[in-house]
Amino acid sequence: MNRVMTIERELSAETRYRAEEFRRMMAGKGTLVVNLLSSPGSGKTTLLAETAKHWGDRFRCGVLVGDIATDRDAQRLSPFVPVIQLTTGGACHLSLSLVQRGWQQWEERCLDFLFIENVGNLVCPSSHDLGEHIRVVLLATTEGDDKPGKYPKAFRTSDCLVVTKTDLLPYLPFDPVTASADARRVRPDIEVISLSAVNDDGVPRWCEYLEQQRQRSVTI
Amino acid sequence: MHEFSLTRSLCAQVAEIVRADGGGTVREIRVRCGPLSGVEPLLMREAFAILRREGPMAEAELRIIEEGLSARCDGCGRTFEPENFCFVCPHCGSPKTTAVSGDAVVIESVVVDSAEADDPSEAVDLFGDPGDIETAGIQHTGGGRRESRDDDRA
Numbered sequence: 001m002n003r004v005m006t007i008e009r010e011l012s013a014e015t016r017y018r019a020e021e022f023r024r025m026m027a028g029k030g031t032l033v034v035n036l037l038s039s040p041g042s043g044k045t046t047l048l049a050e051t052a053k054h055w056g057d058r059f060r061c062g063v064l065v066g067d068i069a070t071d072r073d074a075q076r077l078s079p080f081v082p083v084i085q086l087t088t089g090g091a092c093h094l095s096l097s098l099v100q101r102g103w104q105q106w107e108e109r110c111l112d113f114l115f116i117e118n119v120g121n122l123v124c125p126s127s128h129d130l131g132e133h134i135r136v137v138l139l140a141t142t143e144g145d146d147k148p149g150k151y152p153k154a155f156r157t158s159d160c161l162v163v164t165k166t167d168l169l170p171y172l173p174f175d176p177v178t179a180s181a182d183a184r185r186v187r188p189d190i191e192v193i194s195l196s197a198v199n200d201d202g203v204p205r206w207c208e209y210l211e212q213q214r215q216r217s218v219t220i
Numbered sequence: 221m222h223e224f225s226l227t228r229s230l231c232a233q234v235a236e237i238v239r240a241d242g243g244g245t246v247r248e249i250r251v252r253c254g255p256l257s258g259v260e261p262l263l264m265r266e267a268f269a270i271l272r273r274e275g276p277m278a279e280a281e282l283r284i285i286e287e288g289l290s291a292r293c294d295g296c297g298r299t300f301e302p303e304n305f306c307f308v309c310p311h312c313g314s315p316k317t318t319a320v321s322g323d324a325v326v327i328e329s330v331v332v333d334s335a336e337a338d339d340p341s342e343a344v345d346l347f348g349d350p351g352d353i354e355t356a357g358i359q360h361t362g363g364g365r366r367e368s369r370d371d372d373r374a
Contacts, residue, residue, distance in 0.1 A: 001335055002333050005237065005241060012229075012325065156305070
């Protein structure tokens with residue numbers, strides 16, 4: 001005999017609950033968790049290296065860096081900031097379980113900022129809550145200013161859009177106003193920061209934004 | 221590609237729900253998703269055809285109901301359908317709006333045949349921790365598509 005069970009539960013409800021616990025726990029430790037999303041090659045690793053250089057000893061930072069293979073990004077970052085490589089073995093995004101497994105190695109540490117450098121991909125990572133306090137999406141000027149509308153979920157779920165490689169603007173048809181307007185259609189209250197990690201333009205503004213977010217979201 | 225891990229989580233959650241409710245054979249699973257759910261229904265059906273093979277949902281049908289995107293304005297309280305994913309309120313222009321449908325994957329209901337109650341504990345072990353993504357699971361995708369008995373009528 002058949003019986004119908006009404007469930008009406010989000011598939012991600014349990015993961016979200018675990019992510020919420022992780023978020024609360026990290027906030028209690030004084031750590032702001034930042035999840036960085038973007039296409040491959042938009043400058044996540046470079047931005048993190050420049051962020052660590054800008055702050056110097058002012059803040060204690062750590063990076064969990066996700067890649068489908070190799071530890072090249074971890075090697076690039078390790079001269080500037082402590083880093084743990086998370087290799088997904090082919091998976092297109094990081095999961096909360098992988099992040100927590102990586103974090104276990106640092107549980108005793110007191111960090112001010114924990115950055116999660118997601119796998120370069122604008123599709124799947126946007127569906128996965130990693131327990132971050134803020135989600136940041138990077139868009140390089142080399143990618144085209146019409147991307148927010150093409151990848152709505154990545155921009156819809158992000159708190160901040162960082163337009164990178166602005167030093168290349170004179171050579172590209174990229175219009176920063178079009179890009180931010182497109183992003184604000186899908187996420188009207190998104191913060192937009194433009195920068196170039198090469199000439200340090202905008203990096204102080206980015207760091208200031210992170211400091212403000214930390215003051216707002218965590219117990220200091 | 222992440223539909224495989226989402227479907228794996230779906231199977232694990234359904235197996236657990238059915239086990240906790242006294243067990244039985246799963247006949248149908250109804251799932252709702254929309255344009256911002258981050259799920260391609262076709263890929264989810266393919267993943268389900270692979271993952272359902274063993275356990276209490278081996279003969280289950282996955283019905284995916286595709287719903288539209290809708291949002292509510294926090295300012296004027298009216299609902300609207302965001303055209304081209306534009307979440308600015310078309311009524312009052314407020315940027316403060318909240319999606320109310322079409323941005324999640326929802327398990328609606330499960331139809332269970334109580335007469336053929338198997339031991340569902342096997343299924344829970346088979347699918348592991350819901351929400352976890354193990355690379356071993358993802359590697360199974362290679363040979364799985366040959367058995368595509370799943371129902372596309374949904």
